[in-house]
Amino acid sequence: MSGMKGVKALLFDVFGTVVDWRGTVRRELRVFGRNHPEYDTIDWDDFAEQWRKGYLKATRETAAGKRPFQVVDEMHMERLKEILPQYKCAGFWTEEQLHNLNQVWHRLEPYPDAQLGMRLLNSNYLTCTLSNGNVRLLIDLVRHGNLAFDQVFSGEMFNSYKPNPATYLGACKYLMLQPHEVAMVAAHHSDLTAAKSFGLRTVYIDRGFPEDNINWDKLDDYGFDVVVKIGDTAKPQDGGFVEAAKRVGIAADTTVKSWRI
Amino acid sequence: MSGMKGVKALLFDVFGTVVDWRGTVRRELRVFGRNHPEYDTIDWDDFAEQWRKGYLKATRETAAGKRPFQVVDEMHMERLKEILPQYKCAGFWTEEQLHNLNQVWHRLEPYPDAQLGMRLLNSNYLTCTLSNGNVRLLIDLVRHGNLAFDQVFSGEMFNSYKPNPATYLGACKYLMLQPHEVAMVAAHHSDLTAAKSFGLRTVYIDRGFPEDNINWDKLDDYGFDVVVKIGDTAKPQDGGFVEAAKRVGIAADTTVKSWRI
Numbered sequence: 001m002s003g004m005k006g007v008k009a010l011l012f013d014v015f016g017t018v019v020d021w022r023g024t025v026r027r028e029l030r031v032f033g034r035n036h037p038e039y040d041t042i043d044w045d046d047f048a049e050q051w052r053k054g055y056l057k058a059t060r061e062t063a064a065g066k067r068p069f070q071v072v073d074e075m076h077m078e079r080l081k082e083i084l085p086q087y088k089c090a091g092f093w094t095e096e097q098l099h100n101l102n103q104v105w106h107r108l109e110p111y112p113d114a115q116l117g118m119r120l121l122n123s124n125y126l127t128c129t130l131s132n133g134n135v136r137l138l139i140d141l142v143r144h145g146n147l148a149f150d151q152v153f154s155g156e157m158f159n160s161y162k163p164n165p166a167t168y169l170g171a172c173k174y175l176m177l178q179p180h181e182v183a184m185v186a187a188h189h190s191d192l193t194a195a196k197s198f199g200l201r202t203v204y205i206d207r208g209f210p211e212d213n214i215n216w217d218k219l220d221d222y223g224f225d226v227v228v229k230i231g232d233t234a235k236p237q238d239g240g241f242v243e244a245a246k247r248v249g250i251a252a253d254t255t256v257k258s259w260r261i
Numbered sequence: 262m263s264g265m266k267g268v269k270a271l272l273f274d275v276f277g278t279v280v281d282w283r284g285t286v287r288r289e290l291r292v293f294g295r296n297h298p299e300y301d302t303i304d305w306d307d308f309a310e311q312w313r314k315g316y317l318k319a320t321r322e323t324a325a326g327k328r329p330f331q332v333v334d335e336m337h338m339e340r341l342k343e344i345l346p347q348y349k350c351a352g353f354w355t356e357e358q359l360h361n362l363n364q365v366w367h368r369l370e371p372y373p374d375a376q377l378g379m380r381l382l383n384s385n386y387l388t389c390t391l392s393n394g395n396v397r398l399l400i401d402l403v404r405h406g407n408l409a410f411d412q413v414f415s416g417e418m419f420n421s422y423k424p425n426p427a428t429y430l431g432a433c434k435y436l437m438l439q440p441h442e443v444a445m446v447a448a449h450h451s452d453l454t455a456a457k458s459f460g461l462r463t464v465y466i467d468r469g470f471p472e473d474n475i476n477w478d479k480l481d482d483y484g485f486d487v488v489v490k491i492g493d494t495a496k497p498q499d500g501g502f503v504e505a506a507k508r509v510g511i512a513a514d515t516t517v518k519s520w521r522i
Contacts, residue, residue: 073437126400135435139387139411150400152412156435174396174417176334 003201003225004183004248009175010121010203011130011153011168011195013186017205018118018129019108019141022048028104042087050086054079059132059161069159071134077102105133106140111207115146117241122148123254124245129153130171130184132161163194172200183225185244189214192224201225205240264462264486265444265509270436271382271464272391272414272429272456274447278466279379279390280369280402283309289365303348311347315340320393320422330420332395338363366394367401372468376407378502381511383409390414391432391445393422424455433461444486446505450475453485462486466501 015021029044058075061067080102084090093101121127128151129138138152155161158170172182179199186192187207196202203226206214219227226247233239246252276282283306290305319336322328341363345351354362382388389412390399399413416422419431433443440460447453448468457463464487467475480488487508494500507513 126404134437135412136437139436143387143411150404151396157418175400176395176397 004203006181007125007183007201008177008181009126009128009183011128011171011182011184011200012149013162013184013188013191014129014131014133014138014141015108016207016209017185017187018114018147019110019145020207021052021105021108024108025051025104028101032101036092039089039092042089047083047087050083051076051079054082055132059155062155063161063164063167065164069155069161071156072132073102073105073134073137076105106137107144108141110145110147111240112237113240113242115148116237117243117245118148120245120250120252120254121241121248122150124248124250126150126175128171128175130162130167131155162191165194165198168195168198168200185241188212189222189224193222196223203244204228205244206230207240265464267442268386268444268462269442270387270389270438270444272389272432272443272445272461273410274423274445274449274452275390275392275394275399275402276369277468277470278446278448279375279408280371280406281468282313282366282369285369286312286365289362293362297353300350300353303350308344308348311344312337312340315343316393320416323416324422324425324428326425330417330422332417333393334363334366334395334398337366367398368405369402371406371408372501373498374501374503376409377498378504378506379409381506381513381515382502382509383411384515385506385509385511387411387436389432389436391423391428392416423452426455426459429456429459429461446502449473450483450485454483457484464505465489466505467491468501 012018025048026045029047033039033042033044055072055075058067058070062069077098080098118127127149129149130153131138132155133141134156135152135154138154142149142152153171153174155167158166160166162168168184169179172179175182180201183201183203184192184195185203185205187205187209189204189212192202192204202224204224206229208230226244228240228243228247230239233243242252273279286309287306290308294300294303294305316333316336319328319331323330338359341359379388388410390410391414392399393416394402395417396413396415399415403410403413414432414435416428419427421427423429429445430440433440436443441462444462444464445453445456446464446466448466448470450465450473453463453465463485465485467488467490469491487505489501489504489508491500494504503513
């Protein structure tokens, strides 16, 4: 944990680290399916994965300078319209219904440890998002999840996406901190590996992502400063950010002041 | 109040609207003076005004495109060093002490209605700062004052200062709202007049500023949507933002959820 000495701020990846996008998007799609039996043959879990993949591809191309900047809401909508015919449900939704469906990315549910964990970490660090989600989307997620962030930083503010260094170093500059005084918190080793290469510290929160293909046998090679694995605690609500707070020396009974409606 | 119909977000000026810069800066300077009787002839209230004036001049020149962008912390420091000889106290402070003194702008105290008023307004609106203060300064003020903002917007994010339209319209764009869906909240009629000219709604909070020279007899001519005057309530803590919340129909006993350390 010596790697966290001198750290004054934490930057959080959001999709899949703070909020469980799979859980929420799959649930909304399944509820839709149940209410429309004519679509009951669709594999909604696969639909959710395909929807998300379009966003990943687009943000990575933008980060590499191969695609002009576009906000994530627009990317999600374009990708949604692209995959509807593949699942044979084009023409079913009106434009307004598609908009409402696309807004699911603004109401994703936090992981069970996120609310308390954020409160605890916020008692000792400046806490900010650093996400590819657009500003308004992130504000909506923070409010929806009642999450103790001090500030939203978004790729939208840097006209690029992670893993472009403009995002990590731009957030450090706004915080008036050196990269080594800031830690990136994420469930994606690619995000952390990029942050580390630009001088930031790293906190890996295992959320069991299949796409991450982390090699647990070679975990030491990644050199992350803090690693919290699924199964490190008996209950999910004690893991993730709550366990991370414990590991950096924040007492679990830290008093929570109230201020927010 | 019909002017507030359809408003979804509030942008708050900070210096002199949310936090009482005069009160805090004067107090710190006076405490310094008391501890250093050799400086007891200095008019610290005047010192505070002169310090602040340099910032106002510099931000206005930047807003008009006549000066390159520079963060407010740097402007405050340059101005401080500029006026020290005028008050015959140059050379007294070390660089580190000057830095600590300059940080007073990061620990300004909120007005007595600000904490509760922000909580109430936050229950019904997205609430963001829109200040010329730099991002880190604003994050520090929000934490110091325990203020229920959703997000900090700063001139630093738009590479300009109010009253340049890039700031007001840039914040609306990040919020994905039209200007008429956003209200500017400020104690400075010049700030509100600018916001209004770009299509935003306006909430004037009287903090008794001498530099504002508002003509109360011609108040209707300004056309602000909500005006809260000093003296509208018996106690200061019921005025300002708390009274503004009441005027837009938010019940004073709105439940306050707790999440923040």
